Amino acid sequence: MTLSKIFAAGALALAIAGCSTPTPETYAKQSPSLDITRYFNGTLDAHGMFQDRSGEVIKRFVVVMRCQWNGDTGVLDEDFVYSDGTRQKRVWTLTKTGPGTFTATAADVVGTARGTVSGNALRWQYVLALPVDGKVINMDMDDWMFLIDDKVMLNRTAMSKFGVNLGSVTLSFSKRPATGVAPQ
Template identity: 90%
Template sequence: MKLSTIFAAGMLALSVAGCSTPTPETYAKQSPGLDITQYFNGTLDAHGMFQDRSGAVIKRFVVVMRCQWTGDTGVLDEDFVYSDGTRQKRVWTLTKTGQGSFTASAADVVGLARGTVSGNALRWQYVLALPVDGKVINMDMDDWMFLIDDKVMLNRTAMSKFGVNLGSVTLSFTKRQAPQ
């Protein structure tokens, strides 16, 4: 009887550990190290897609980002072109608030986005006001970016409302070569 109790407790501990969510610190020792003031400086091209909760691709898009920093403040000026021909502009203003921590704002972000960088990873969490079928829905965004090398970063964003998964966004960023 005692052995079965120990086994059950061990299995419970393993199942709880398996459900833990990674934090940016999980990636602290991963390289190359991400410095967002360096990576998001200059022009970047991004290619992405939005998938609904079933995994179906709903929209594809390309983005040109023009980024620059002055001191602890960065501006990311994004121009989107979607597969259906629609266009969108978003301008982020990022502020470095401490070692590895940032806030950001944009016209369609409710309140402030909060971000943490550790190792090669950046996690942003924010609420995005998205137009859907003539209404605006405030979506919770859990945005993870991983630096692959000095030119490429991958991004995966989980979208939810009231804790219910509504879809995801996948992006690949490529930093343009600076003119010589």
């Protein structure tokens, strides 16, 4: 093998390695450790924005989430209010399927979302049926959540169709104090 072929093979291997994406296990040693049955329990407030693929902010929104668990099943009841005044409701039903693994369904999710928790990270992958200009488009969602502390979680979702990036959603979740406990 010639030196140029060795160099080309090495460059190709580096390019492929550089394109790999992290997995939840990448964050296994990160803390604080995320327990979604504990974090998504009670009431949370979220603030977010949707950006198109150029980075332009298309919509901003706030969400109130009421969450509760019964054994291995959780319900996340979300009420959205968008910057243009529109409102939306989404109710997720989450099921713990094993150590660090979950599934979830909602009325506008096509099929079942699959989630994996490791360390401080949660990754959801699912297809969301989004209304756009009078049509419904099934969008691939790659949703990453990172626990910052016991009150704050950050979320970044990449949206794509046929592998083409169409935009992203960025959210900040804040857990409200339990009823009867004054905020600090």
